[in-house]
Amino acid sequence: MARIAAIAGTPVIDASGALARELARAGVKRVGLITPYPQATHDAEKAFLEREGFRVTADSRAIVDGAQEFMLGMRRVPPDMLIDAALAMAPEVDGFALGCTDMPTLAAALDIETRTGKPAISMTLAMWREAGRTLML
Numbered sequence: 001m002a003r004i005a006a007i008a009g010t011p012v013i014d015a016s017g018a019l020a021r022e023l024a025r026a027g028v029k030r031v032g033l034i035t036p037y038p039q040a041t042h043d044a045e046k047a048f049l050e051r052e053g054f055r056v057t058a059d060s061r062a063i064v065d066g067a068q069e070f071m072l073g074m075r076r077v078p079p080d081m082l083i084d085a086a087l088a089m090a091p092e093v094d095g096f097a098l099g100c101t102d103m104p105t106l107a108a109a110l111d112i113e114t115r116t117g118k119p120a121i122s123m124t125l126a127m128w129r130e131a132g133r134t135l136m137l
Contacts, residue, residue, distance in 0.1 A: 011134045015101055015123040016045065020052040022126035026119040028095035033059040034085045035099035036074045045099050058089035062103070074100050079108035086112040086120065098122040 005012040023031060031054045035042045039061070046056045062081045067073040082105065086096050095118045098105040105122035112120035 013127055013130050013134060015127055016048050016099075018126040018130040019097055019099070019121060019123045020049060020054070022121045022129060023049075023054060023095060023097060023119075024052075026095055026121060028054065028093075028097075028119060028121075030055050030057040030092065030094045032057070032086060032089040032093035032096045033099065034062055034082055034096065035059075036062045036064075036068050036077045036103050037100065038069045038071065041071070042099075045097075049097060058092045060085040060089065074102040075104060077103050079104055079111070082108040083111050083115070087115065090116045090118065093118065095119040095121065101127065 001012050001014055001017060031049055033046055033049065033056050035045055037045065042059070042061050046059055049056055062077045062085060064076050064078075064081070065073065082098060082103075096112055098109060098120060101123045105124055109120040109122050109125060112118075
């Protein structure tokens, strides 16, 4: 990302990096990863978080239909599916990573945090927070 920022001459924010930095700020070490991605993409996100120093101790794919295997229709994942997945893995994790900027995660994240007492960070929320810090808002 530093190379892209240097070429562009402006700060650059990436979704996965913002998610990892936000999880670190929240003190999460053992992550529960929930994504709507095809298996290979889900596995790549898991590997990324592990390279960033997290232990992904639980993970789940929120799959509604086959379109998601082609990276389509992520916004159709119902918040209840995310909440149920998080509650099932809650005993194994310090916090939750909700991957995918097209998935409706904000309401689910709030419910997950309320019900588990653990941080639930979505990529979308992480990017907004990082953009605010970057722009000093």
